[in-house]
Amino acid sequence: MLHFHPAIALLLAWVYENGDALINASLLLGGLPARRRTARLVADLMSDGQLTRRHVRELKVLHGLLSLEHVGDPDCDESVHFAAIDPADPVVYEICMLSDGLADRIGGLPADLSPSIMPERAA
Secondary structure, three states: OOOHHHHHHHHHHHHHHHHHHHHHHHHHHHHOOOOHHHHHHHHHHHHHHHOOOHHHHHHHHHHHHHHOOOOOOOOOHHHHHHHHOOOOHHHHHHHHOOOOHHHHHHHOOOOOOOOOOOOOOOO
């Protein structure tokens, strides 16, 4: 373990609580490869009970998927998966809540672990 910080415990608890929803959202937005990657991440976090830099990198990738970072790229599979979702489907709200929740948890991590996932805010 690199650090133990209350924010890490909060992140792990949040992933434990939302793991199935994260995996399902990954399947909707990225297909089977994204589902497998997220399932592996969730399983690793739950079995390790710790947070490494690799986990944080994977969490950032997951946040990129949930926040539709690559949807505008026509060569990206995420565009195809996103286009298949009805904007009125309640799952869209759930995905937004997962994206925001993950961003909040990552943003609370110690600075040496937390990658920047949001643009700098003006003071």
